[in-house]
Amino acid sequence: MGWLLKAGAVVVALMLFPVGGWVVSVLLLLYAFSGLISRALRVRPRRVAPPNAGPAGHVPAPERFVGYSGHRNLRLLGLVFLVLSTIALADRGTYAPLVFGAIGVSLVLWGMPVRIGSVGALRPVGGSILLRGTIPFRWFAVAEVKLSTKSAGRALGGVDERLLIDKVGEGWRVHVVVGTTSLTRRAAEGSILTRLGELARVSAPLGGYVLPLDAVEGAAILARPREVAKLEARGWPSALSTVDWDLLVVDSERGGFVKSVGAYKDGRGGLERPTIPRCRQTLSRPSLLWEVFQELGKKVEWEKPDGLTAFLASMFATEGEAIGERIADAGDSGSSQQVLIHSVGTAPVRLSRAQLRAIVSVYA
Numbered sequence: 217m218g219w220l221l222k223a224g225a226v227v228v229a230l231m232l233f234p235v236g237g238w239v240v241s242v243l244l245l246l247y248a249f250s251g252l253i254s255r256a257l258r259v260r261p262r263r264v265a266p267p268n269a270g271p272a273g274h275v276p277a278p279e280r281f282v283g284y285s286g287h288r289n290l291r292l293l294g295l296v297f298l299v300l301s302t303i304a305l306a307d308r309g310t311y312a313p314l315v316f317g318a319i320g321v322s323l324v325l326w327g328m329p330v331r332i333g334s335v336g337a338l339r340p341v342g343g344s345i346l347l348r349g350t351i352p353f354r355w356f357a358v359a360e361v362k363l364s365t366k367s368a369g370r371a372l373g374g375v376d377e378r379l380l381i382d383k384v385g386e387g388w389r390v391h392v393v394v395g396t397t398s399l400t401r402r403a404a405e406g407s408i409l410t411r412l413g414e415l416a417r418v419s420a421p422l423g424g425y426v427l428p429l430d431a432v433e434g435a436a437i438l439a440r441p442r443e444v445a446k447l448e449a450r451g452w453p454s455a456l457s458t459v460d461w462d463l464l465v466v467d468s469e470r471g472g473f474v475k476s477v478g479a480y481k482d483g484r485g486g487l488e489r490p491t492i493p494r495c496r497q498t499l500s501r502p503s504l505l506w507e508v509f510q511e512l513g514k515k516v517e518w519e520k521p522d523g524l525t526a527f528l529a530s531m532f533a534t535e536g537e538a539i540g541e542r543i544a545d546a547g548d549s550g551s552s553q554q555v556l557i558h559s560v561g562t563a564p565v566r567l568s569r570a571q572l573r574a575i576v577s578v579y580a
Contacts, residue, residue: 336491343569357395361391361424361426362426363424381512394411412574440488442483452501474502475502
């Protein structure tokens with residue numbers, strides 16, 4: 217009976233549309249497609265199992281994830297609203313084209329990943345991991361990859377996002393920048409956490425644990441002053457170990473290929489406005505990501521595993537367990553914005569509340 221009511225709602229909406237009843241038409245159409253929208257928002261990425269191991273010494277590819285069929289359904293529905301917007305515009309409507317067009321664009325862009333380019337300055341969103349771009353509806357987050365292995369190339373070979381390799385303190389760290397396009401903060405955070413969860417499931421089994429950074433901490437990473445350094449194209453990727461640089465930006469794509477990079481040296485002065493460093497050099501011969509990290513091993517010494525590494529490893533190992541069995545309060549952190557917490561068999565670690573929420577979601 218429910219589908220008959222929804223079919224009737226569509227018919228009535230189409231009948232009211234030509235006579236100016238577009239407000240009622242919008243409500244009826246949203247009701248008719250409410251089930252589709254609800255199911256699409258609950259869809260989880262489908263896990264594709266890795267192939268069986270081959271000959272001795274062969275390392276099987278890490279499991280991968282395919283896209284959201286729910287997002288595809290939302291975009292198809294968005295196209296329907298865009299068609300209605302065009303019809304309303306042809307009928308010389310005033311507000312109807314804007315309303316239908318806004319709904320259509322919102323559904324088409326829902327959860328769409330952003331290919332990072334020149335996005336201008338970013339600003340941290342308080343109490344979250346999000347950085348908001350100057351361009352509307354563009355959101356970003358920075359996560360650190362905590363390594364428990366010396367084989368960084370193997371652990372990060374499946375990460376197809378923009379990577380930042382830079383020196384922090386005494387050791388070198390790897391950060392990954394993830395972006396999305398969404399109309400609301402809640403939707404953006406959900407989309408980014410889902411993406412970070414995918415990356416964690418690819419890298420964690422190989423010793424690379426994704427640690428979402430608080431928005432303020434992520435902004436500080438992107439606000440360091442820097443000057444462009446030129447990498448020699450001849451003999452690539454050996455230039456990575458011979459040229460003097462302090463920050464390397466690597467644009468990794470599906471399949472583990474690197475097509476563009478950017479090298480920078482630390483600049484003078486205080487912190488600048490947070491911006492995502494660009495890849496300024498396109499490679500004539502794309503390299504595999506593991507080749508890049510193999511060459512980097514001659515120049516950099518990765519930061520040693522610490523308490524956060526152990527905490528994330530424990531969170532990954534206890535996936536599926538009740539949250540009360542995975543983490544516990546370790547005492548007063550001395551700050552209302554931070555918590556002191558530990559997991560099974562780990563020492564206490566200090567995290568912001570936004571970080572803790574993100575970690576629980578990523579390793580759910």
